[in-house]
Amino acid sequence: MINTQPATDTITFLGTAGARFMVSRQLAASGGIWLNLNGTQILLDPGPGSIVQSTKRKLSAEKLNAIILSHRHLDHSADVNVMVEAMTNGGFNRHGWLYAPADALDNEPVIYTYLKKFIEGVIILEEGKSYTLDNITFSTPVRHVHPVETYGILFRSQGHCFSYITDTRYFAGLNKSYADSELLIINTVFTEPRPPVEHLAIPDAARIIAEIKPKVAILSHFGLHVWQAKPWKIAEELSRQTGVKVIAARDGMKFDLSQLEEE
Numbered sequence: 486m487i488n489t490q491p492a493t494d495t496i497t498f499l500g501t502a503g504a505r506f507m508v509s510r511q512l513a514a515s516g517g518i519w520l521n522l523n524g525t526q527i528l529l530d531p532g533p534g535s536i537v538q539s540t541k542r543k544l545s546a547e548k549l550n551a552i553i554l555s556h557r558h559l560d561h562s563a564d565v566n567v568m569v570e571a572m573t574n575g576g577f578n579r580h581g582w583l584y585a586p587a588d589a590l591d592n593e594p595v596i597y598t599y600l601k602k603f604i605e606g607v608i609i610l611e612e613g614k615s616y617t618l619d620n621i622t623f624s625t626p627v628r629h630v631h632p633v634e635t636y637g638i639l640f641r642s643q644g645h646c647f648s649y650i651t652d653t654r655y656f657a658g659l660n661k662s663y664a665d666s667e668l669l670i671i672n673t674v675f676t677e678p679r680p681p682v683e684h685l686a687i688p689d690a691a692r693i694i695a696e697i698k699p700k701v702a703i704l705s706h707f708g709l710h711v712w713q714a715k716p717w718k719i720a721e722e723l724s725r726q727t728g729v730k731v732i733a734a735r736d737g738m739k740f741d742l743s744q745l746e747e748e
């Protein structure tokens with residue numbers, strides 16, 4: 486039978502909470518981001534509740550091809566073990582890959598040793614490297630400035646290019662590293678920069694969007710003050726400031742990459 490289904494690329498937000506208070510109080514969910522790129526399914530940063538949010542959204546972990554951790558912090562990795570167990574049907578269907586920076590796996594691995602045997606392998610993320618998974622490629626162009634080893638990810642699938650700018654302090658290299666992106670997902674934790682805490686704030690997001698000029702930018706991973714300031718209002722204001730369509734992610738929001746063609 487010929488598959489007449491058009492290939493789709495979708496991004497589902499299993500949570501929008503960033504940093505400790507939003508996550509520990511579950512003011513918003515914190516399950517990470519689920520990608521379905523032409524049938525290749527990837528879970529990014531399974532924070533606390535990823536298993537709850539993914540099953541609630543009828544996303545089947547058994548269909549995952551890979552789990553990617555941008556870094557080892559709890560709000561990005563807490564559910565990695567349960568998601569590996571779910572991906573492999575309790576180890577009875579050995580498959581899938583885990584991608585993570587070396588420091589998530591070295592001294593105090595975020596994944597249990599016995600679960601590592603359930604997957605095809607663990608691949609170490611390194612600065613400036615590219616990776617191929619089925620029909621998609623992704624790269625980790627630059628190491629972020631964050632207390633633990635951290636990489637954002639630039640994905641290429643079916644002619645689309647989009648980036649996940651995970652936790653980091655703002656630095657000039659961000660703009661060059663993610664310059665090709667038609668879509669940016671930006672972890673926007675603070676309303677204003679709070680040095681020495683290494684997270685992006687709204688003015689940083691504005692600067693990145695203004696310089697890269699993607700077709701669309703999606704803000705997520707909100708800290709408490711961003712949440713209280715209403716992320717959708719911030720997104721409206723950034724749209725006005727930058728001339729780029731800026732969206733505030735919501736728990737469960739699904740973005741189809743074909744929407745980029747309309748922009």
Ligand SMILES: [Zn+2]
Pocket residue numbers: 556558631652
């Ligand atoms: Zn972090």
